[in-house]
Amino acid sequence: METILGLDLPTWWFLVIGGLITGYGVLDGFDLGAGALHLFFNKEESRRLVLNAIGPVWDGNEVWLVIAGGALFAGFPLVYGVLFSTFYIPFMLFLVSLIFRAISIEFRSKEPWAWWRKMWDISYCVSSIFITFLLGLVLGNLIHGLPVNKAHEFTGNLLTFFNPYAILIAFTTLSLFMLHGAIYLVMKTENRLYAKLTVLVNNCSKFFILCFILTSMATLIYVPHMTQAFKHHPELFILPLIAVLTLLNIKRNIDSRKYFTAFLFSCIIMSCLLILFAIGLYPNIIISSTDPANSISIYAAASSNKSLKIMLLIAAIGTPLVISYTVFVFWTFRGKVKLNEMSY
């Protein structure tokens, strides 16, 4: 099999998708988290400020989801079909939530009426929570494994998705995004809103630490296949170690009010957790909970080598471009958020 730098092409594409999902989590994670916290802010001005804190960037952040989806379609079309048709109803709800979230942000500021704004505030907050929760639920089920038969067909039903482990992962995702969002907002605000957010950040970090501990224990006890790789490669234990150290660092930096550092660490922990997930999964993408032989590996699902090579080239050209204008936009809107006549 053809390799680049010792790794075969499906593995490269697996890494690309992992990178895109991580990018999506790190970027859209904070604006989804900010949305989930939206109703904690009571005053109209506070709500406008937190909305405008994500205003210029949320749309660009969401693009990472579109690209990750496209990358999965392109690289592993078999998985794309199986995954999305299996999660049919959850994904439909996810799509509708994405629509509601986008229009809530866009429509809210268009009219001054209190009921109008309140309606969109609720819609924005609820849809942000829904999106995060559903993402976590899908992730939890992928970690846990799905009842998939030989023909790669899903044999469960809607209730299969709502197993306790997947629900726990959904809550963990929510808590992580909320923490991530709260840290982002505290960096972007000042005065009384800032003071309020410092309290909120503390509470979010407690919520996340609780979820983190529960998830770690549940994974060790109930999902043994996720820890398989560590037995063969003990050096990988560095990763959970980094995750725990990072978590402690988030807490320490929040306590000493170094929010930018805390934000970097919450990006790191998000990456760490997703890398752990990827290691547990590799070389499979969909793990069959009924029979390991029915799992779908990246090799069974991959597009042709030619197609993968073309797309790796596209990714190699495109990624620096995307990163450069992401940096440009974040740099343009750096500093504390201020309201003006073009604001939401």
Place this chain on the structure above:
Amino acid sequence: MPSVEILSRIQFAFTVAFHYIYPPLSIGLGLCLVIMEGIYLKTGLPVYRDITRFWIKIFALIFGIGVATGIVMEFEFGTNWATYSHYVGDIFGSALAAEGIFAFALESGFLGVLLFGWNRVSKGVHFFSTIMVALGSIFSALWIVIANSWQQTPAGFRIEGHDLGARAVVTDFWEMVFNPSSVDRFSHVIIGSFLAGSFLVMSVGAWYILKGRYIKHAQAMFKVGLSVAVVAALMQLFTGHRSAEYVSKYQPAKLAAMEGHYDSLAVADMYLIGWVDNKNEKTTGIKIPGGLSFLTHGSFSAPVQGLHATPPADRPGAVNFVFQTYHFMVAIGITLIGLTLLAVFLLWKKQLFNHRWLMWIFVLAVLLPQVANQLGWYAAEVGRQPWVVYGLLRTSDALSKKVTADQVLFSLILFTFVYVLLFALFLFLLNRKISHGPDVTEDEATDSEHFSKRNIANIPS
């Protein structure tokens, strides 16, 4: 209950048709914005700054709905058309990935600067962002049309596997990208989009002129819109002809359906209006005898391949539907040429804005390119049936195997509800934005010599 196939087709058709209201407007408005802001930078005239900022706000509204409804399409391939996804992933996937990384990231990234950056960045950087957003939306269309064109005229691939496990694998990327219909269809789609956006700009301008509000601004935006529209309308005649040529060469059954032509040995007529009785295989109406023969073969007496040449199972069933949508699209295209040429002539005579009846027509004409864009796609996609990938994969084979009719019905009802609500909100907010009008900046309000009294009276407080 209807079958999964019918429900999935209805759902895809509905969601994509609704989505397609917005991207053409974004693409067309993007170009108009580049022109408006460019004129402002070149001349420094405040009126162009005002209309640029006014249209940026409407652009944001349209773009937002376009993005939100567009993501649906991407994921529907996986949810409802899993077999199709597996079949085309190797090919379609790279186009979609390229769209995301080259186009969508570009437009969404710079959109933030376009919307919120007016006071944050220099004029030049803002103008650059406007251009990037406009280019991004065009690139988006490029990759999507390439992917769709590959479905119409597959090229640069080979088939691996067999039956429902088969898939198309790319053998030549550039041959795939520049498949026989890509260029013609892309130019046809893009110019249709320029028409959609420019007619919206003219419609709003004409409305202000009729209401006697923001006269100066209204005339400025109308002229920008008209300059785009007249060029686009004329070019569309050319790209439309080119598209028909590729159809006659690569999808003869579609062309035959467009003109209701059955008998392969007969001379093919071209209808101005007509009706196809598919059951008795008879087409009646007002026609140019031998017109289609002339267009495809350059001779009024040459026979053209008819629907009979294709077995009934392999050709579109809704012949009259394809016929009607195609003919209405062409009729609208011709109307747009007449309308824009008339407007340019009157502008040259300096009488354009005095004709209230014409302004009324332009207020309503915003619907024409929209309808034509929709109809064109209906003809193209229904005319492609029963194939989802022409000649290779049938629509009925492309479904997700495990999805049930209940599930699709649920999501279809959900989308219907959400989209009706979305459309109502869109019209409401668009109407409010238009009645609010452009914010006329202060340095111009003091510049009263160039400012009509009527206009001042209408500045919203």
